Amino acid sequence: MVSGPEDAKHQELLVQYRAAAAEFQTGNVPPMMTGHWLMKKNQVSVDLTWTDAGGALAWMRKQYEANRPFEREDGRQAYAGLDVKLDYAADVLPRGVDVCWVHYTSSKGLLSLSVVCCPNRFHPEISCPLPPS
Numbered sequence: 001m002v003s004g005p006e007d008a009k010h011q012e013l014l015v016q017y018r019a020a021a022a023e024f025q026t027g028n029v030p031p032m033m034t035g036h037w038l039m040k041k042n043q044v045s046v047d048l049t050w051t052d053a054g055g056a057l058a059w060m061r062k063q064y065e066a067n068r069p070f071e072r073e074d075g076r077q078a079y080a081g082l083d084v085k086l087d088y089a090a091d092v093l094p095r096g097v098d099v100c101w102v103h104y105t106s107s108k109g110l111l112s113l114s115v116v117c118c119p120n121r122f123h124p125e126i127s128c129p130l131p132p133s
Helices: 005-026 034-039 053-066 082-095
Strands: 099-104 110-115
Touching: 053 082, 053 099, 053 110, 082 099
Parallel strands: none
Antiparallel strands: 099 110
């Protein structure tokens, strides 16, 4: 029951929040926290679900090699090398730490890769969208 202008405003904000939350789950807006990728049920694929880090590392390598970082004009490296990135990911993924790689490509595009652990260490209340088979 709405009893005053403050309650009406609160109800209106609640309706707006619920609409935005529902849109987030199916829309193209990326999450602000990596664990929230698990809420985007429409972006789930069996091909992108692994039970061990090896499959995730192979996928990340393939994406990186197909979308290499731009090369600086002075010849210096703009980003950590692939081996460094893979070593880090191989170390932390088995411990439940999400991994994100972001870099600009030579075609001036932005590559953003995320491997999100599930169940997620920081968001245990979010269920896995595709439980391992």
